[in-house]
Amino acid sequence: MKVNLLLISMMVVVLFSCKEKKEAVKTEVSQPALADTVAAAAAPEEVKTDTAVIKEPESIKTEEPETEAAASSSHFAFDKFPSKNYTFVKKAKLDFSSDEGAYNFRTRIQEAYASGSPDFASYYITVTFGCGASCIMGMMMDVRDGKIYGLPLGEETSCLFAEDRAIFDLNSRLFIASICKESPEDKSVYYHAFVWNEDKKVFEKVEKKDIK
Structure with missing residues (x-):
């Protein structure tokens, strides 16, 4: 009986430790993926802003003096x-x-x-x-x-x-x-x-x- 209880306790410990490792791996992988997604989404907005502030220089017409x-x-x-x-x-x-x-x-x-x-x-x-x-x-x-x-x-x-x-x-x-x-x-x-x-x-x- 004591042996069965000991086996059950050991199995519970193993299951919990596996679960914690999976969650840790999932968390570590998901965070960079989220950061990449945000950066990629922000990129077009940044380009759009840069393009909006560029202005072509206005042409200046000068009249040649008559000789x-x-x-x-x-x-x-x-x-x-x-x-x-x-x-x-x-x-x-x-x-x-x-x-x-x-x-x-x-x-x-x-x-x-x-x-x-x-x-x-x-x-x-x-x-x-x-x-x-x-x-x-x-x-x-x-x-x-x-x-x-x-x-x-x-x-x-x-x-x-x-x-x-x-x-x-x-x-x-x-x-x-x-x-x-x-x-x-x-x-x-x-x-x-x-x-x-x-x-x-x-x-x-x-x-x-x-x-x-």
């Missing part, structure tokens, strides 16, 4: 070289035989002539196009007879540092081919300027004193 040459380009003495009054009614058919080089640019000339109206020296529709780095060339077409003439543009009147090019007026025969500088830092400018001689059908060079 002296550019500002003076509209102050040429066009009225010193007036062209005759002319009431534009219709365009004559283009005459490509009037200029031996015009046919090489026939598409540009035809498009400009068809869509344009006189914009130089009362009778002429102009068209300009590139001919290389820092170079433009152009033609003008007489709406009265369709004859084509070359503008005083190209390599001879081009410059590396051009402030402006091809400046003209509907009611004037003055044509400013280019406003040039010797270097980007240079404040002084020089001009390639011409006057259209309607009687001779040629451009004649004029000096700076005549155009200002």
Whole structure:
């Protein structure tokens, strides 16, 4: 009888000790798991907060000061070289035989002539196009007879540092081919300027004193 009681007591002790070990293991494992879960859940909230405070810098627009040459380009003495009054009614058919080089640019000339109206020296529709780095060339077409003439543009009147090019007026025969500088830092400018001689059908060079 005493033996049975002793065995029962020993079994009870063993059972309790096993239970305590299981609970201790369960507690130790569950605590880190809980901590990992909380940290993982908190992570997106932390990223969201960081993203919310980031702001893109606002773009600041600055206006470039107008250069002296550019500002003076509209102050040429066009009225010193007036062209005759002319009431534009219709365009004559283009005459490509009037200029031996015009046919090489026939598409540009035809498009400009068809869509344009006189914009130089009362009778002429102009068209300009590139001919290389820092170079433009152009033609003008007489709406009265369709004859084509070359503008005083190209390599001879081009410059590396051009402030402006091809400046003209509907009611004037003055044509400013280019406003040039010797270097980007240079404040002084020089001009390639011409006057259209309607009687001779040629451009004649004029000096700076005549155009200002």
